[in-house]
Amino acid sequence: MSGRVLVGVKRVIDYAVKIRVKPDNSGVVTDGVKHSMNPFCEIAVEEAVKLKEKKFIKEVVAVSCGPQQAQETIRTALAMGADRGIHVEVTGKDYDTLGPLQVSKIFAALAKKEDAQLLILGKQAIDDDCNQTGQMTAALLDWPQGTFASEVSLEGDKIKVVREIDGGLETIKINTPAVLTADLRLNTPRYATLPNIMKAKKKKIAQVKPADLGVDITSRLEVLRVDEPPQRLAGVTVETVDDLVAKLKESGTI
Amino acid sequence: MFHVGIKSTVCACAHGRLSTKMALPVGALRLNQLAVSRNFYKFTCCVGARSLSDNVSSKPVPSSATEVAGDHLIYTRDHFALQESLRKIVDQEINPHVDQWEAEGTFPAHKVFKILGNAGFLGVNKPVEYGGLGLDFSYSIAVSEELGNIRCGGVPMAIGVQTDMATPALARFGSAELKEEFLLPSIAGDKVACLGVSEVGAGSDVSSILTKAVKKGDEYVINGGKMWTTNGTQADWICLLANTSDGPPHRNKSLICLPMNLPGVHIARKIEKLGMWSSDTAEVFFDDVRVPCKNIVGQEGMGFTYQMLQFQEERLWAVGNIVTMMDNIIQETIQYTRQRKIFKLPVLYHQSVNFRLAELQTEVELLRSLLHRATALYIKGNDVTKLASMAKLKAGRLAREVGDSCLQYWGGMGFTSDVLVSRFYRDSRLLSIGGGADEVMLAIICKYMDTLPKK
Numbered sequence: 001m002s003g004r005v006l007v008g009v010k011r012v013i014d015y016a017v018k019i020r021v022k023p024d025n026s027g028v029v030t031d032g033v034k035h036s037m038n039p040f041c042e043i044a045v046e047e048a049v050k051l052k053e054k055k056f057i058k059e060v061v062a063v064s065c066g067p068q069q070a071q072e073t074i075r076t077a078l079a080m081g082a083d084r085g086i087h088v089e090v091t092g093k094d095y096d097t098l099g100p101l102q103v104s105k106i107f108a109a110l111a112k113k114e115d116a117q118l119l120i121l122g123k124q125a126i127d128d129d130c131n132q133t134g135q136m137t138a139a140l141l142d143w144p145q146g147t148f149a150s151e152v153s154l155e156g157d158k159i160k161v162v163r164e165i166d167g168g169l170e171t172i173k174i175n176t177p178a179v180l181t182a183d184l185r186l187n188t189p190r191y192a193t194l195p196n197i198m199k200a201k202k203k204k205i206a207q208v209k210p211a212d213l214g215v216d217i218t219s220r221l222e223v224l225r226v227d228e229p230p231q232r233l234a235g236v237t238v239e240t241v242d243d244l245v246a247k248l249k250e251s252g253t254i
Numbered sequence: 255m256f257h258v259g260i261k262s263t264v265c266a267c268a269h270g271r272l273s274t275k276m277a278l279p280v281g282a283l284r285l286n287q288l289a290v291s292r293n294f295y296k297f298t299c300c301v302g303a304r305s306l307s308d309n310v311s312s313k314p315v316p317s318s319a320t321e322v323a324g325d326h327l328i329y330t331r332d333h334f335a336l337q338e339s340l341r342k343i344v345d346q347e348i349n350p351h352v353d354q355w356e357a358e359g360t361f362p363a364h365k366v367f368k369i370l371g372n373a374g375f376l377g378v379n380k381p382v383e384y385g386g387l388g389l390d391f392s393y394s395i396a397v398s399e400e401l402g403n404i405r406c407g408g409v410p411m412a413i414g415v416q417t418d419m420a421t422p423a424l425a426r427f428g429s430a431e432l433k434e435e436f437l438l439p440s441i442a443g444d445k446v447a448c449l450g451v452s453e454v455g456a457g458s459d460v461s462s463i464l465t466k467a468v469k470k471g472d473e474y475v476i477n478g479g480k481m482w483t484t485n486g487t488q489a490d491w492i493c494l495l496a497n498t499s500d501g502p503p504h505r506n507k508s509l510i511c512l513p514m515n516l517p518g519v520h521i522a523r524k525i526e527k528l529g530m531w532s533s534d535t536a537e538v539f540f541d542d543v544r545v546p547c548k549n550i551v552g553q554e555g556m557g558f559t560y561q562m563l564q565f566q567e568e569r570l571w572a573v574g575n576i577v578t579m580m581d582n583i584i585q586e587t588i589q590y591t592r593q594r595k596i597f598k599l600p601v602l603y604h605q606s607v608n609f610r611l612a613e614l615q616t617e618v619e620l621l622r623s624l625l626h627r628a629t630a631l632y633i634k635g636n637d638v639t640k641l642a643s644m645a646k647l648k649a650g651r652l653a654r655e656v657g658d659s660c661l662q663y664w665g666g667m668g669f670t671s672d673v674l675v676s677r678f679y680r681d682s683r684l685l686s687i688g689g690g691a692d693e694v695m696l697a698i699i700c701k702y703m704d705t706l707p708k709k
Contacts, residue, residue, distance in 0.1 A: 036338070072331075079335065192339040194374030194387055197332060 002115040003058030005048045007082065008107060009041040011066055011073040012127040025225050027096070037073045040122025042080075042189040043182040047152060048120050049081035050187065056154045057117060059083050063110060065103055067091045071205055078200035079192035085205035086110065090217065097219035099128075102210070104136035109213035111141060116177060118159075123148055123181040134181035144174035147181040327626045328633075333396040340375055340400045352405045355532035356677065359524070361409055363446045363488045363534075367416060371443020376417050380425050384433050385441040390633040391567060394418065395625065398571045402578025405674055407681030408533030410575050415484045416440060418571045420447035420493040423509055423560040427552030436491055436511045448489035450480035450512075450538065451561060457482070458694050460495070461503035461558065465540065467496040467510060469547065474498070474510065476543040479522075482688070486536025487524050489514050494540075495557050498550075507557035511549045518543035529680030565690065566638055569646040572689050573625045576649045576682065580618045580656045583678050584611055587660040590667070607663055614656050621648050640702040647695035650686030657682050 013019065014034040022029055037045075048060045062077035064070040065088040074085035088106055090098050111119050119141075124131035138145035146152070146161030150169070153160045163170045164183050192200075210217045238244045248254045326333075347369050355361040370376050378393045380386025387393070394417070401410040424437050439445035456463045465478025476496060483492070491513050498508040512519070518541040525535045552560060588611060591601035601607055628641035657679035661668040668675050686692045700706045 072335075075331075075335065076338070079339070191343055191373045192335070193372065194336055194339070194378065196374075197335045197339060198387065198389075200335075201332065 002117055004061060004114055004116050005051065005057050005059070005118040005120060006061050006063055006107070006111055006114060006116045007041070007044050007048045007077065008103075008119070008121040008133070009045060009062050009064050009073050009077050010038040010122070010125050011035050011064060011070050012038045012125055015039060015126055021226055021228050025227060027223065027226050035069065035073075037076050038122050038125045038127075040124060040126070040182055040184075041073075041077075042122075043184070043186050044120040044122050044180075045077045045080050045082060046187045046189040047149075047180075047182055048118075049190075051118075051152075051154065052081070052083075061086060061114060061116075063088065063107065065090050065098060065106055065210075067095055074205050075200055076192060078203045078205075079197040080190060081196065082203075084203055086114075087205050087207050088213075089207055089209050094217055097221070097223075098217060099219060099221060100130045100132035100136055102215065102217040102219065103133050104140055105215045106210055106213060106217075107133070107137045108140040109215055111137070111143075111177070113213065118177060119143075119179045121179070121181050123183050134179050138179035141177075141179070143178050145179045145181075146172060146174055147179075148183040149180050150183050150185040152180060152186065328392045328630045329396060333393060336393060336396055337400040339373065340397060341403060343369060343373060343375075344401065344403050348409060349403075349405050352409065352532065355409070356406055357531075359526075359531050360487065360534040361412070361532045363412060363485055364443075366409070367413070367443040367446055369443070370413065371441060376413075376443055377441035378417070380421065380437070380441055381433075384425070384438045386425070391570075392629050392633050394567070395570060395574045395629050398574030399578050402575045403582065406530075406532050406677055407575075407579070407684070408530040411530060411684075412485050412533045414568075414571050414575070415449055416447050418567055419564070420449045422564040422567060424493065424511065424551050426563075427556070427560055428511070429548065432511055432549065432551065439490075445490040446485055446488050448483050448485040448492050448514075448536075450483055450492045450494040452482045453479060454481045454537075458691050460561065461507075463495060463497065463507070465494070465496040467494075467498045467508065467545075469498070470544075472547050473544045474547055474550075476510070476512070476518075476540045476545065479537065479539040481537050482525075483536045483538050484533055486538055487521055487534040492538070493551070495561060498554050498557070501555065504558050505555050508554045509551040509557040509560055510545060511551060512543065512545050516543050516545065528683060529677070530684055566632065566642040568689055569642045570625060570628055570632070570638075572685065573621065573645045573649045576653050576685060577618060577622050577625060579678060579682070580614075580653060583656055583660050583675055584615055584618070586674060587611065587663055591663050594665075601663060601665075610659055611663075614652075614659060617648075617652050618656070621645065621652055624648070640699060643690070643695040643698040646685075646690060647692055647699070650682075650692055653678075653682035653685050 012035060013028070013030065014036045017034055020029045021027075045060075045062065048057070051057045052060050060082040062074045062082040062085045064074050064085070067090070071085070071087050074087055078085060088110075107119060107121075110116075119137060121134045121137070123134065134147055135145060146159060146163065148164045149161050150164045151162035155173075157176055158173050159176060159178055159180070160171065160173050161180065163172065164185070236247065238247060245254075348366065351361070367376060374387060375397055377384070377386030378389050378397055379391055380388070382388040397417075398410070398414065401413060404410050421437060421440055424433060428437065436445070436447070440447045450465075451460060451463070453463050453465065463478075465476065465480065467474040467476045474496075476494070478496065480492070480494070483489075486492075491511055494510045494512045495507055496510060497506050499506045520539040520541060522537045522539050525537060527535060551557070588602060591607060594601050596604075624641060624645045628638045628645055631641070632638045657675070661675050661679050664673060664675050667673055670676060697706070
């Protein structure tokens, strides 16, 4: 086993920012808006670094797809303890239409190229909430997947994963190599300490294009329109249940 | 469906995480609050519950402090990475508790300093041999600007004492043994420091302090008292300025590292103040306190000079803090006045209001430029006493104007304890007094302008 873990990190609009829809309804405003690493990706990086500290794996490689600024996100991962980074350069219109299917193809190609033992991703990104990349990548690689992981332990060449599911928790044991996606309670990401931020400068970030990996990133989807959710109207208070029923009948709801 | 509970096992790595090893109920309560607050942030983001803009123009208003790394006067990508990481600590470990600490009149310095120390933020420009990062002062200013995002003045002030008031002289002039005992743990966040310079009878006039350290064998016997001691009720050691001989007042003083648990050290009282409530300020008395002579920092008699040398850094640091705070107050005032209507129009749309805010923001930018200019010159080895004094003078006065004007626009709400602007109004008043009063700054500037009466 190569002992190498690939971690996907996505640069998204910071969770605290007020989102604005572009006036032409083609998308949301991203220019000049604060971006940071997707919180679930932070959890994924933390898990990978912890595995390395426990000596289960040897190397953590942080990967991000996007324009030049994606390197900042990779650098944050390096400051958290990743060993090196890979920046898959996708810019302009290609970046606007980049979605889980293309990213999965890229990750699958990289996982093979880097001989990865494990691929850890966040369960979903907070901008599109797709929750697809991990699953698609596993399918493309024909690898087992442990998604919504809230606990991960390596046992020999198998991985025990406790998953958060609707009914509670599910424990599975899967073979490696595998894909894991991190859920909220998997761990608490560490702060990038100042010494590590300084050290991260010396770590390498390789640049590669999707074409170099043999991946076609043309999108099969077209965004027609983006709108804000309708404004919530004020409610009406009623005195009794009979009033409620009457009002509901009036509005045609029942 | 999401359980928000305490994780019973937290990674044992020493990376600045609030320890779950605390078995005390109080500690568990804190951790729960922390877990709740952290999970809350993550909770809202994972259900995609982001706030949407109101009816505002689609043009994003970038905060004046975020500039592109390549274009900034003194900050590089590393400075911004530093600020991002520090911001996370502020958002997750400090701000959720500020209201409570303000109400209690103190904050847990050991806990907070340990978190900051673990992440490397207490020794930014301190020597690497003692756990510091050996970076230049521009990084310290980056830290001070980011700490301005703390929602009170008391906690950043306390941190500033630890990093840039009680320790610079020790770092530069202290013996290896002394640095091992006091500087190393202060940078690590294991020991809380305080500064003992001002006295009841001597503040601006440092040379007239009365605390005496008399040599007896290989010990100093210290008698006297200190006032306005930030962190005083919690500190492990005090950097004390005392008279060690009978010579001329600028040459008879020394800095001494004094453990606060020595017999004879009395913390007389915690002082009740107009603002800075979360910072515990003490009046301390020294009654025949014995300390080894080797605890003196550098040379005997040089204490006054050492103290003066670090004033430039102290003053610029305070300016960094307040510039961010003023930015935040102005932004919050804009947000409030945009949605608050009077006579059917948002308060913000009245010209007297938006024009005044424009004036204030202009002056904040001027002060920020002065700060960065002075810092840029300082890290190149220049003496920036004049510029630092000007910046401190302007900072104190501008903060009072910003606080006063903005509070007015909040109306009745501004007068309540529920809003940040009233706390800022109280906290920022200290800036014209502490760390060198406005009048002292003016005298320094006059000296440089050669306009003082000749002796």
